Amino acid sequence: xxxxxxxxxxxxxxDDRGLDAVTFRVLADRLGVSPMAIHRTxxxxxxxxxxxxxxxxxxxxxxxxxxxxxRDVVETFARSLRxxxxxxxxxxxxxxxAPLVGPGADDVAHRVVAALRSAGLDEEAAAYAYGAVxxxxxxxxxxxxxxxxxxxxxxPPERRAASVxxxxxxxxxxxxxxxxxxxxxIAAATTAPHEDRR
Numbered sequence: 001x002x003x004x005x006x007x008x009x010x011x012x013x014x015d016d017r018g019l020d021a022v023t024f025r026v027l028a029d030r031l032g033v034s035p036m037a038i039h040r041t042x043x044x045x046x047x048x049x050x051x052x053x054x055x056x057x058x059x060x061x062x063x064x065x066x067x068x069x070x071r072d073v074v075e076t077f078a079r080s081l082r083x084x085x086x087x088x089x090x091x092x093x094x095x096x097x098a099p100l101v102g103p104g105a106d107d108v109a110h111r112v113v114a115a116l117r118s119a120g121l122d123e124e125a126a127a128y129a130y131g132a133v134x135x136x137x138x139x140x141x142x143x144x145x146x147x148x149x150x151x152x153x154x155x156p157p158e159r160r161a162a163s164v165x166x167x168x169x170x171x172x173x174x175x176x177x178x179x180x181x182x183x184x185x186i187a188a189a190t191t192a193p194h195e196d197r198r
Contacts, residue, residue, distance in 0.1 A: 011090070109130060
């Protein structure tokens with residue numbers, strides 16, 4: 001029994017059924033060992049849950065290729081975070097409970113803030129701009145995962161016809177346009193007088 005084997009199984013279970021579904025008994029049944037063997041290998045359920053989220057986040061953050069232009073940095077961050085959360089919903093679930101951790105997670109945040117500083121924002125504005133992008137992405141993914149791809153089409157015809165999204169219901173397009181507005185707002189702030197940014 002290795003930590004890698006346990007984490008691989010735990011990630012599959014968590015992505016399919018949620019973080020709370022990752023128990024020693026479920027893992028033991030999946031791996032054909034005793035629950036105590038899982039406990040001895042991982043050091044406890046909280047440590048295991050922490051490790052599986054850290055493993056996922058670390059693998060993604062270490063694979064990102066960063067561009068130079070601040071706009072491209074922000075877009076790369078946003079799309080990488082969206083793809084991570086869509087591929088591993090358990091990370092969004094864990095993120096609702098605590099900040100994301102993992103090799104490079106803090107480095108990513110600081111890299112994005114540094115890019116925003118290079119665009120002309122002061123330290124406070126850059127931190128909040130990072131937060132705005134982060135919150136846009138996590139909110140978008142939460143809605144998308146919660147409602148499903150076909151949520152509009154599950155509505156009664158009269159309710160669907162009344163929706164502002166009746167003719168414009170494409171989540172990928174919605175994300176791209178929304179991100180463009182967020183980046184455009186940040187770009188406008190970089191040229192605004194300091195007192196107008198508050």
